[in-house]
Amino acid sequence: MPTSTDIPTERSVTTCLGQTRNGARCRRRALEGSKFCALHADQAPPDLPRDIDRDELDDAIAGFGHEGAGGDARDDGSANNGPLDELMEFADYVGDNVSKLTDAVANSGLVDKSLVERFSHDFILALTSLVAAFTERASGDYEEDEFGFDQSFTEKLMPMANLLYKYYWRVDVDGIENVPATGGGILVSNHAGAGMPFDGVMIKTAILNLHSNPRHVRLLVLDWLMGLPWLADLMKQTGQVLACSPNAYELLKREQLIAVFPEGVRGMAKPFSQRYQLQRFGRGGFVRIALRTQAPIVPVAVVGSEEIYPKLGNIPVINKLIGAPFVPMTPLFPWLGLAGAIPLPSKWHIEFCDPIDVSQYPPEAADDRALVLELSEQVRSTIQERLKENLLKRKTPFW
Amino acid sequence: MNPPRPTSRSSRDDQLSVAPPRSKRVLITGVGRFWGANLARQLERDHSFDFVCGVDSRDPLGEFGRTEVVKGDIRNPAISRLINVTRVDTVVHTQVFGANRPGESTRLLHDMNVIGTMNLLAACAASPFVRKVVIRSSTAIYGASPRDPAFFTEDMEAKSSLRDTFSRDIAEVETYARDFAERAPHAAVTILRFANSIGENVDTAFTKYLSSQVVPTHAGYNPRLQFIHDTDAVDALAHAVRTWYPGTVNVAGPGAMTLSKFLKLAGRVQVPLIPPALGPALHMLERAGVLYAQSRYDRALKFGRGVSTDRMINDFGFVPEYTTPEAAEKFAAYIRTRRYHEGNDVHLDRELLDYVQKKMHQMPSLDAGLFGRIAPRFDADSVARAADTFTAASTRVRGDAGLDDEDLTASYDDESDS
Numbered sequence: 052m053p054t055s056t057d058i059p060t061e062r063s064v065t066t067c068l069g070q071t072r073n074g075a076r077c078r079r080r081a082l083e084g085s086k087f088c089a090l091h092a093d094q095a096p097p098d099l100p101r102d103i104d105r106d107e108l109d110d111a112i113a114g115f116g117h118e119g120a121g122g123d124a125r126d127d128g129s130a131n132n133g134p135l136d137e138l139m140e141f142a143d144y145v146g147d148n149v150s151k152l153t154d155a156v157a158n159s160g161l162v163d164k165s166l167v168e169r170f171s172h173d174f175i176l177a178l179t180s181l182v183a184a185f186t187e188r189a190s191g192d193y194e195e196d197e198f199g200f201d202q203s204f205t206e207k208l209m210p211m212a213n214l215l216y217k218y219y220w221r222v223d224v225d226g227i228e229n230v231p232a233t234g235g236g237i238l239v240s241n242h243a244g245a246g247m248p249f250d251g252v253m254i255k256t257a258i259l260n261l262h263s264n265p266r267h268v269r270l271l272v273l274d275w276l277m278g279l280p281w282l283a284d285l286m287k288q289t290g291q292v293l294a295c296s297p298n299a300y301e302l303l304k305r306e307q308l309i310a311v312f313p314e315g316v317r318g319m320a321k322p323f324s325q326r327y328q329l330q331r332f333g334r335g336g337f338v339r340i341a342l343r344t345q346a347p348i349v350p351v352a353v354v355g356s357e358e359i360y361p362k363l364g365n366i367p368v369i370n371k372l373i374g375a376p377f378v379p380m381t382p383l384f385p386w387l388g389l390a391g392a393i394p395l396p397s398k399w400h401i402e403f404c405d406p407i408d409v410s411q412y413p414p415e416a417a418d419d420r421a422l423v424l425e426l427s428e429q430v431r432s433t434i435q436e437r438l439k440e441n442l443l444k445r446k447t448p449f450w
Numbered sequence: 451m452n453p454p455r456p457t458s459r460s461s462r463d464d465q466l467s468v469a470p471p472r473s474k475r476v477l478i479t480g481v482g483r484f485w486g487a488n489l490a491r492q493l494e495r496d497h498s499f500d501f502v503c504g505v506d507s508r509d510p511l512g513e514f515g516r517t518e519v520v521k522g523d524i525r526n527p528a529i530s531r532l533i534n535v536t537r538v539d540t541v542v543h544t545q546v547f548g549a550n551r552p553g554e555s556t557r558l559l560h561d562m563n564v565i566g567t568m569n570l571l572a573a574c575a576a577s578p579f580v581r582k583v584v585i586r587s588s589t590a591i592y593g594a595s596p597r598d599p600a601f602f603t604e605d606m607e608a609k610s611s612l613r614d615t616f617s618r619d620i621a622e623v624e625t626y627a628r629d630f631a632e633r634a635p636h637a638a639v640t641i642l643r644f645a646n647s648i649g650e651n652v653d654t655a656f657t658k659y660l661s662s663q664v665v666p667t668h669a670g671y672n673p674r675l676q677f678i679h680d681t682d683a684v685d686a687l688a689h690a691v692r693t694w695y696p697g698t699v700n701v702a703g704p705g706a707m708t709l710s711k712f713l714k715l716a717g718r719v720q721v722p723l724i725p726p727a728l729g730p731a732l733h734m735l736e737r738a739g740v741l742y743a744q745s746r747y748d749r750a751l752k753f754g755r756g757v758s759t760d761r762m763i764n765d766f767g768f769v770p771e772y773t774t775p776e777a778a779e780k781f782a783a784y785i786r787t788r789r790y791h792e793g794n795d796v797h798l799d800r801e802l803l804d805y806v807q808k809k810m811h812q813m814p815s816l817d818a819g820l821f822g823r824i825a826p827r828f829d830a831d832s833v834a835r836a837a838d839t840f841t842a843a844s845t846r847v848r849g850d851a852g853l854d855d856e857d858l859t860a861s862y863d864d865e866s867d868s
Contacts, residue, residue, distance in 0.1 A: 278595075280668075293596075295597075
């Protein structure tokens with residue numbers, strides 16, 4: 052049984068043979084049955100013999116460092132290191148220690164071992180790509196579209212969202228094939244979350260993870276959030292735009308997939324007692340946009356998002372001071388300060404329902420107010436129905 | 451100063467024909483700044499225009515060929531008599547400026563923008579000949595706020611109240627223009643809303659801001675900006691003169707670019723300042739002469755602004771040579787290397803070339819074929835190329851046409867004496 056206790060405990064065997072970005076040796080522990088850690092598994096030479104003797108191994112290591120960096124990179128690589136390289140080094144160091152910690156957890160036998168391994172892999176990936184994302188922005192070497200969306204930056208942040216998606220909320224997804232693979236499309240979802248658009252982030256992650264054509268959803272965001280310093284920038288960089296119909300038209304004209312939350316603030320601000328009860332759907336603006344651009348509407352029912360922040364009431368004066376639509380009071384917030392803003396780990400289920408094809412109506416039908424309201428109500432009742440059914444299916448809110 | 455053209459025709463009978471009439475006699479305001487001056491130079495090269503006249507209270511910018519430059523204040527009611535006596539059918543109003551030069555008061559700027567436009571349009575309304583008015587407006591009319599759509603179309607209005615004097619001026623200018631359009635239905639009023647012009651020839655508060663070594667920005671805000679390349683801005687004005695398009699058009703390079711991306715491209719150092727600090731910092735730089743009139747850019751530099759260019763491309767029929775990212779890259783490359791091509795030599799070359807251009811206008815034997823080839827821009831390359839072309843052409847003329855050297859020098863002498 053090849054557990055780590057059977058392997059001799061010299062560092063030369065359990066340490067990864069890979070190279071970090073700046074050519075230094077990786078100090079992370081190797082994966083089981085491999086000579087490399089999870090990050091550098093792709094550097095493994097295909098034909099390294101399994102039972103290699105010490106001399107050959109040393110030769111292999113020396114040769115490896117030589118080929119990769121074109122010099123003795125092991126000792127004084129620091130001479131050419133900039134602060135960013137040092138930062139990457141630090142991230143590696145943190146990752147190294149995290150993997151030691153998770154190894155200890157895995158070996159304790161309390162948790163499923165493969166889960167811990169997968170988590171530590173994802174965690175290190177999230178950490179390093181987070182650093183890489185901001186390094187790239189700082190270097191100025193990035194591409195952006197005309198809305199300010201930086202795709203490569205966003206993709207480097209996705210491992211972070213993936214941690215929430217896989218391990219925190221353990222999202223289940225149904226009907227991913229209902230999301231159009233090409234062309235424009237409008238996802239319409241229920242909305243909750245007391246100001247934090249986690250439901251939108253999870254929808255985005257689900258499509259990037261599971262769809263046959265992983266596409267970036269562009270969320271349409273409340274205007275108040277788009278005026279906040281740093282946060283607004285971050286949202287623009289990750290592809291979000293202000294919620295208004297001209298923006299929706301512009302995006303659909305460019306064949307993008309957009310997501311709207313017609314409940315808007317009413318949805319985010321609903322008290323805990325009204326969870327999973329859809330609020331009024333605005334004036335049906337999204338239906339008008341769909342009719343005019345002939346883009347299909349995909350209703351999305353998100354179960355789980357409405358329990359992450361059980362809203363008890365509003366904190367009165369502060370919202371006036373900062374101009375926010377509301378400031379929620381939850382069992383944890385504001386009593387625990389910022390720690391109270393950590394969402395609860397509910398179990399999520401996202402269902403992409405059958406798309407509503409509006410191409411049977413002519414674009415001029417957008418001016419037919421009765422039809423618009425009828426279609427809007429149809430979408431609303433679809434989501435409400437799917438929510439109810441999925442809520443009945445789940446055993447408890449947390450697993 | 452400018453000798454009258456012996457070839458100016460006097461066909462006045464087609465002045466009052468049915469719409470859309472062709473522009474033949476053009477009056478341009480604001481020839482003391484980049485847009486007016488270069489528009490005049492472009493139109494005077496086109497001999498389908500019988501007459502080009504430039505007005506400005508400032509000194510005219512650069513040399514002109516056959517453009518007749520009048521130094522005059524557009525706030526003066528005598529402008530009406532000028533329009534009547536020159537019988538212009540087209541008035542291009544480019545003298546709407548967002549920033550005062552050091553030494554000019556902001557009150558004067560406001561007066562010029564608002565009272566000047568009012569007076570000019572009143573004069574146009576009083577003239578029986580004016581058929582077309584082109585106004586250089588600005589996208590500043592859309593304001594800047596966090597509730598702005600990504601791309602403003604011409605039908606939209608500002609989402610927040612306009613706070614700075616320039617955008618309020620612009621709003622007033624456009625109100626006068628619409629009034630005029632109602633009162634004079636026979637005339638076409640084309641309002642061009644320009645995004646910020648950037649380029650190596652244009653010198654505005656905004657280009658100064660972008661190209662200063664250390665650029666103060668709002669911490670936490672990274673605005674999306676749109677630009678129009680300087681040559682495109684002039685071309686758009688010329689396009690409006692040549693075509694018939696009553697209405698309002700946004701003129702900007704398609705696409706958008708964030709401020710931080712531009713500053714990275716241009717190699718400038720970005721200094722993010724927290725909101726209360728930015729105003730005083732800009733003010734200090736303004737006092738030091740590094741940039742001027744910061745208030746106009748304050749909110750636009752926070753929230754950014756984008757305009758839709760669909761109408762410009764599809765209806766107005768003008769396609770700019772540079773998109774916003776292209777114009778930005780070109781300008782960024784220019785400011786990165788500016789220190790290498792700044793200096794006395796270029797100024798001397800420019801003077802030489804201006805002189806050459808003027809002389810060529812005065813010599814009928816070397817006509818339009820050559821002028822087309824001399825670029826209105828004066829980077830080192832085009833100066834060299836233009837000089838080559840001129841030498842080659844003059845030797846060819848001497849050899850082929852059998853023109854005596856004496857004739858040539860004589861004509862030079864005649865002109866310079868007059």
